[in-house]
Amino acid sequence: MSPRPALRGGLRLDGHKxxxxxxxxxxxxxxxxxxxxxxxxxxxEADPLVGPxxxxxxxxxxxxxxxxxxxxxxxxxxxxxxxxxxxxxxxMGSCLVIEGDGRDARERAPAxxxxxxxxxxxxxxxxxxxxxxxxxxxxxxxxxxxxLARAAGVERLLLNGAECEPWICCDDALMRERAADxxxxxxxxxxxxxxxxxxxxIEDDKPEARAALEAALADAGDARLDVAVLPAVFPLGAxxxxxxxLTGREVPHDGLPLQVGVVCQNVGTAAAxxxxxxxxxxxxxxxxxxxxxxxxxxxxxEAWIGTPVAELVEACGGYxxxxxxxxxxxxxxxxxxxxxxxxxxxxxxxxxxxxxxxxDLPARGEERPCIRCGDCADVCPARxxxxxxxxxxxxxxxxxxxxxxxxxxxxxxxxxYVCPSAIPLTSRFRAAREQQHLHEAGRRRAAEAKIRFERHxxxxxxxxxxxxxxxxxxxRRARGDRTEHG
Amino acid sequence: MEFATSPxxxxxxxxxxxxxxxxxLLALVPVAAAQVYLFGTxxxxxxxxxxTTALACEALALxxxxxxxxxxxxxxxxxxTAALLxxxxxxxxxxxxMAFGTAVAVLIGKHAYGGLGQNPFNPAMVGYAVLLVSFPxxxxxxxxxxxxxxxxxxxxxxDALRTGLRQSFTMEEVRAxxxxxxxxxxxxxxxxxxxxxGGLYLLLRRVIRWHIPVAMLAGLxxxxxxxxxxxxxxxxxxxxxxxSGATMLGAFFIATDPVSAATSDRGRLLFGAGIGLLTWLIxxxxxxxDGVAFAVLLMNLAVPLVDRWTVPRIHGHAPD
Numbered sequence: 130m131s132p133r134p135a136l137r138g139g140l141r142l143d144g145h146k147x148x149x150x151x152x153x154x155x156x157x158x159x160x161x162x163x164x165x166x167x168x169x170x171x172x173x174e175a176d177p178l179v180g181p182x183x184x185x186x187x188x189x190x191x192x193x194x195x196x197x198x199x200x201x202x203x204x205x206x207x208x209x210x211x212x213x214x215x216x217x218x219x220x221m222g223s224c225l226v227i228e229g230d231g232r233d234a235r236e237r238a239p240a241x242x243x244x245x246x247x248x249x250x251x252x253x254x255x256x257x258x259x260x261x262x263x264x265x266x267x268x269x270x271x272x273x274x275x276x277l278a279r280a281a282g283v284e285r286l287l288l289n290g291a292e293c294e295p296w297i298c299c300d301d302a303l304m305r306e307r308a309a310d311x312x313x314x315x316x317x318x319x320x321x322x323x324x325x326x327x328x329x330x331i332e333d334d335k336p337e338a339r340a341a342l343e344a345a346l347a348d349a350g351d352a353r354l355d356v357a358v359l360p361a362v363f364p365l366g367a368x369x370x371x372x373x374x375l376t377g378r379e380v381p382h383d384g385l386p387l388q389v390g391v392v393c394q395n396v397g398t399a400a401a402x403x404x405x406x407x408x409x410x411x412x413x414x415x416x417x418x419x420x421x422x423x424x425x426x427x428x429x430x431e432a433w434i435g436t437p438v439a440e441l442v443e444a445c446g447g448y449x450x451x452x453x454x455x456x457x458x459x460x461x462x463x464x465x466x467x468x469x470x471x472x473x474x475x476x477x478x479x480x481x482x483x484x485x486x487x488x489d490l491p492a493r494g495e496e497r498p499c500i501r502c503g504d505c506a507d508v509c510p511a512r513x514x515x516x517x518x519x520x521x522x523x524x525x526x527x528x529x530x531x532x533x534x535x536x537x538x539x540x541x542x543x544x545x546y547v548c549p550s551a552i553p554l555t556s557r558f559r560a561a562r563e564q565q566h567l568h569e570a571g572r573r574r575a576a577e578a579k580i581r582f583e584r585h586x587x588x589x590x591x592x593x594x595x596x597x598x599x600x601x602x603x604x605r606r607a608r609g610d611r612t613e614h615g
Numbered sequence: 616m617e618f619a620t621s622p623x624x625x626x627x628x629x630x631x632x633x634x635x636x637x638x639x640l641l642a643l644v645p646v647a648a649a650q651v652y653l654f655g656t657x658x659x660x661x662x663x664x665x666x667t668t669a670l671a672c673e674a675l676a677l678x679x680x681x682x683x684x685x686x687x688x689x690x691x692x693x694x695x696t697a698a699l700l701x702x703x704x705x706x707x708x709x710x711x712x713m714a715f716g717t718a719v720a721v722l723i724g725k726h727a728y729g730g731l732g733q734n735p736f737n738p739a740m741v742g743y744a745v746l747l748v749s750f751p752x753x754x755x756x757x758x759x760x761x762x763x764x765x766x767x768x769x770x771x772x773x774d775a776l777r778t779g780l781r782q783s784f785t786m787e788e789v790r791a792x793x794x795x796x797x798x799x800x801x802x803x804x805x806x807x808x809x810x811x812x813g814g815l816y817l818l819l820r821r822v823i824r825w826h827i828p829v830a831m832l833a834g835l836x837x838x839x840x841x842x843x844x845x846x847x848x849x850x851x852x853x854x855x856x857x858x859s860g861a862t863m864l865g866a867f868f869i870a871t872d873p874v875s876a877a878t879s880d881r882g883r884l885l886f887g888a889g890i891g892l893l894t895w896l897i898x899x900x901x902x903x904x905d906g907v908a909f910a911v912l913l914m915n916l917a918v919p920l921v922d923r924w925t926v927p928r929i930h931g932h933a934p935d
Contacts (some may be wrong), residue, residue, distance in 0.1 A: 137930075209653060295626070369930060382931035409627040439616065447616070457618040467620035491624045497632050497690060497731035502873040503824070504630075516878055517922070534929035542624030549630045550732075556622040 138508045139362040139370070140543050144334060145489075146298040149420050152428035154306055155444055158235060159187075159205045163435030163474075165225040165391045166217045170268035170478020171197035172299075177225055183209045188236035188411055190260075190350040191225055199270045199477065200260040202411040204230035205431035208237045216470040218459040218479060227435070239409030240536070244317045249279055256402065260411040261477075264397030265300075265366075266288055266460065268478035271318075271398050277385075278322040278392035286327040287316055287375055287386075291359055291366035293332060294461030297481040299416040300396050302429035304331070304338035306401050308345035309323035314399030315354060317406050322392055326353045329396065330371055334361040363463065364541040368393050370510045380536045399479075417475060419445045423454025432475045438482050439471040448484060456490060458483035463542040497550040505544035505554060515544040516556050522561040527568070531560055636691030638822045639868065642813035643698050646864060649809035650706060653802040654758055657706030661713050662698060668717040669697035669931055676726035683728050686726050696720055699739035699868055703759045703908070704746065706874055712753055716742040736915045737875045743908045755904050759794075759801070772800030774904040786848050799858025807863040814867025826883035827876060827890075828866040832857060834891020842899070856895065865890070865907035875915045882918075882925035889914045889921075 161507055168176035169404050175192035184309055185203040192201035209409040244252055253276045262268035269608040278286075288311070292300045304311055315327045329346075331339050338357065346354055357375055359365055369380050371393065378389040413434055420427035425446025432441055438457070448454050458465040459473065460481050483489075505515035513534050521529030535558060542553045618827040650658040671695040677684045684693035694772025695833050697717055719743030728734040734855045747754045753810065772794040779789035789795075817823045836853035856862060861869070870876065870890050890910045914921075928934055 282727065328649065338823060372931070379931045381933075384931070391864055403788060438754065450891065453620070457616075459622075463624040465625065467618065467619045467623075469618060471616045471618070473917060478843040485625070491627065493627050497687060498730065500632060500635075500692070500732050500874050501876075501878050502635070506927075507824075512927045513929060514879060514926065517926075532730055533926065537929045537931055545624045547628050547630065549632045549635050551627065551631070553622070555624060559622070583798055598758065 130244040132504055136512045137512060138209040138543065139364060140508055141361070142295050142363050144298075144361065145296045145420070146334070148427040148428050149193065149302070149418055151300055152426055154302055154416070155428050155430040157197075157430050157432045157436060157444055159229060160324075160440060161205075161229050161434045162210075162437075163203065163207075163227045163229060163433065164437060165191065165201050165203070165227065165435045165470075165592065166215070166223070166234040166474055166476050167192055167201070167223045168217065168219060169201070169216060169434070169476040170263055170266060171199075171262065171270075173197040174220075174223060175199065175572050176202050177223075178209050179209050179225070181209055181211050183338075185227060186234050186236045188239070188413070191227070194260070194270055197269050197273075199211065199262040199268065200258065200411065201225070201434075202260050203593060204413045204414050204435050206232050206234040216468070216473045217353040218466055218468065218473060218476060220469075221517070222362065226270065229566050240463070241409050244406050245439055249321055252317070253279060256317075256321060258411070259402070259405040259421070260413075261398060261401045261405060262412070263395055264401060264415055264477060264480070266478045266480055269393060269477065270324045271402065274392060274394070275318060278324065278387055279491065281340055281387040282390075283322060283324050283378070283387055283392045285318055285327070285392075286315065286322060286324045286331045287391050287393045288327060288396050288399055289366060289368075289371060289393055290329055290331040290335075290338065290478075291371060292335075292445070293361065293363045293366035294463055294481075295363070295466075296420050296483050297418050298420075299418045299429055299480050301338045302398055302418070303342050303400055303416050304335070307357075308338075309348065310398075310400040310403040311342065311396050312345045312349045313406070314352075314401070314403035315350060316349070317402050318394060319353060319401060324392065326355070328375060329354070329356045329358060330359055330366075330375060332359050332361040332365070364510055364539065364543065367510070367541060369485075369539060377505030382534070388499045388539050394521055402490075407419070412477065415475070415477060417441060417479055418481040419484070421458075421484035422452070422486040422489050423449055423452070423456075425449050434475055434477060435472065436473040436475045438468065438473050438475065440485060441475070441482055442471060447611060449486075452486045454484045455487050458485060462490060463546065464540065493553075494551040496552055499550055499552060502549060504547040504549065507554060510541060510543065510545040511539055515540060515558075518561075519552065519554055519557060521612065523555050525564070527565065530565070535561060535565070538593040631900060632690045632692070635822055638696060638817065638820055639695050640691065640779050640824075642816045643695075643868065643891035645809035645813045646702050647698075649806045650702065650745060654674065654706040657758070658702065660710070661701040661704065661706065661708060664710050664713045665697035665701035666694055667716045668714045669693045669721050671720040672718050673726075676722055676730070680726065680730065682730070683791065683897050687731065690731065693721055693725070696725065696738045696742075699864070700742045703739065703864065703869075705754065707756070707758055707896055708753060712750055716746040718742075719745045734874055734875055737869055737872050737911050740869060740908045740911045740915075744912060747908065749902065767894060771775035771860065771904050772796075772803060772855075776855075777898070780849060786851070796858070799856075800856050800860065803860065804858040807858050807922060810863035810867060816861060817871075823867065823871040825879070826880055827871045829886045830887025831866045831870050831891040831894075832862070835862065835895050836891070838892060838895045847913065852856060852900065856898065860898070861907040862894070862907040865894070865911060869907065869911055870914075875911075876919065877918050877921040877925065879922070879925045879927050881927070882921045885921050885925065886914050886918065 130599040149460045173196045175198040177192045179191045189203045194200040210226045210228045230455045258274035261271040501516045542555045651816035705747040724738030724741030839856045840853040842850035888898040892904040
């Protein structure tokens with residue numbers, strides 16, 4: 130039995146998730162030119178290990194992960210052409226551009242991972258070499274998260290299959306097609322993080338995926354694994370609301386799920402772990418939903434990391450022309466990012482390419498003054514009062530922003546969605562947050578400068594003191610000399 | 616292929632301020648209809664005067680403040696202010712007073728503070744209060760309802776009750792007067808019923824939430840019932856208070872103005888209860904025929920404090 134899921138606020142939205150399932154899952158060939166963004170979606174860049182002219186094979190490690198960045202592996206064999214700034218999901222970012230030779234020559238066949246025979250720490254270490262990042266979108270290294278969970282002694286692993294945002298259905302497709310992988314991956318991750326149980330969170334609008342998952346669980350016969358069915362409410366799939374819904378405990382606003390004894394991983398990440406355990410090949414592909422009224426045949430495609438989005442659209446019949454596409458979104462319509470170009474490559478954090486027409490994304494009206502109606506507060510999953518935050522943000526009132534909990538905003542966009550005055554609240558809050566960071570950085574710099582100045586003054590004073598002492602000593606010596614001789 | 620970019624989210628529900636205001640105006644139709652049925656065409660005349668004056672004043676204020684006139688005029692909020700004021704004043708109010716009150720509401724109640732969303736006080740109630748303290752005679756003369764339209768104007772039931780009781784009439788004697796209906800005020804009870812119907816429509820359409828009306832009605836009914844139970848001869852009961860004066864209009868249309876109300880659910884409960892209680896106190900011991908307007912304005916004044924007290928516990932924050 131799982132606890133009664135509960136979510137305050139949120140939105141029940143039209144999912145637009147059925148059309149991609151009219152097509153089978155499409156496996157894309159490797160791209161001719163692979164563009165590997167050093168930042169795969171986590172906000173941190175990996176360190177490139179190869180330079181222009183280097184020859185690489187499929188699976189060659191071409192960039193080393195650090196912090197929130199994972200290792201990167203080439204999805205093609207060929208030659209590194211350049212390290213250049215290219216359009217990415219985050220705007221522009223450094224990318225390794227690898228020209229494929231079309232031979233798909235592989236690195237020496239890696240060995241499967243004997244995960245049952247390894248202890249937890251060794252297993253986490255091995256997973257660290259897999260390059261697997263959180264496939265839910267954050268692209269944070271899965272092994273690092275499991276290591277932190279292991280160190281914190283978490284009780285429970287939550288496998289997030291609650292794909293609550295409209296249009297996105299790559300996890301749904303994955304669970305339908307590869308439920309056994311998802312279950313196996315969960316078992317490997319349990320061994321790695323040391324938790325005693327794992328719960329799959331899935332929404333009630335995915336009966337096929339749920340059935341596949343339950344069948345796979347029955348086959349596995351592992352009593353530590355269970356399924357919790359949640360209502361299809363946005364943003365229940367976001368980490369904090371999900372943890373609260375499944376455990377009844379809230380993650381501290383300045384903390385991590387580890388602090389309430391859980392670690393969350395996306396179901397796609399679990400499947401990637403299972404594949405890595407099976408064949409030892411690093412993470413080089415993922416499933417991406419290609420959808421929207423602007424693409425001819427919406428589908429879920431398994432694409433190699435580094436494939437330009439244009440090739441995904443091409444595989445789905447190309448852009449439609451009546452009506453023409455207006456927007457290209459990476460992710461869903463609420464938390465996705467508008468892409469400026471379809472040359473943007475697939476990254477580990479890319480779950481959906483939404484080719485939207487004007488009808489898919491109705492235009493926002495002209496902004497009007499806030500009337501404090503409170504619709505935003507009703508839908509806020511963090512129990513914030515966005516109307517008050519907005520007022521504080523307009524006044525650049527740092528104390529007000531803190532009191533009304535700016536830091537707890539998860540930028541889900543629910544408040545924007547319902548605002549009758551069409552106020553871009555989420556953008557305003559993000560800007561206020563950036564302003565605060567800048568402000569803090571400025572303060573920190575000022576404090577550091579102050580310390581440097583004071584130390585400098587102290588050094589000068591010490592030096593002066595030293596010189597004075599030397600002078601005194603010299604004078605004493607001179608006087609002594611004089612007394613001796615006089 | 617290249618595409619336009621902008622920050623998320625990229626989808627909106629499509630509910631707009633003009634649509635919200637339109638629904639409020641729609642919900643006021645039963646109130647206007649009841650008044651017309653009871654008092655003749657006077658209320659329609661007042662609605663027309665107030666509406667025109669309000670639009671003109673809003674346009675003027677926007678021009679003076681160098682704001683977009685069409686954008687703000689089209690939000691409909693000024694028409695709601697005008698309609699609330701026109702339906703709150705006696706139906707035979709002289710035209711120039713209606714225009715004056717509306718101008719005060721829009722120019723001082725709303726735009727002096729920075730326009731829509733910035734006014735701490737309910738603009739319609741500012742206009743009402745100014746009219747009431749400046750022209751008490753005109754503002755307290757209500758025509759009798761029903762077929763005797765040419766009869767002289769007189770006091771309201773709330774007025775008659777207080778004066779009667781102060782002059783040591785018994786409750787039975789007072790309530791036998793022509794100002795009284797079955798439950799509340801003669802005629803007034805029908806207007807209240809109509810406002811209740813409109814209010815329920817607003818609740819149903821989720822234009823307003825239940826907290827303020829329920830708290831206000833409870834804040835009025837509970838002390839009224841308690842006082843009536845303790846002293847039946849000196850205090851009218853809960854039903855009379857609920858069905859008299861501007862109770863229902865106040866609970867569903869005036870106190871619920873989001874701009875000047877408290878903003879969290881708990882804050883709304885406190886705000887509504889305060890209005891109800893103050894209304895009862897003013898009706899029972901004050902010098903004015905009704906207490907709703909002053910109760911609303913007083914609680915408007917308390918909103919910053921209430922909002923400070925009632926910030927909800929944020930997700931992931933420890934309880935205070």
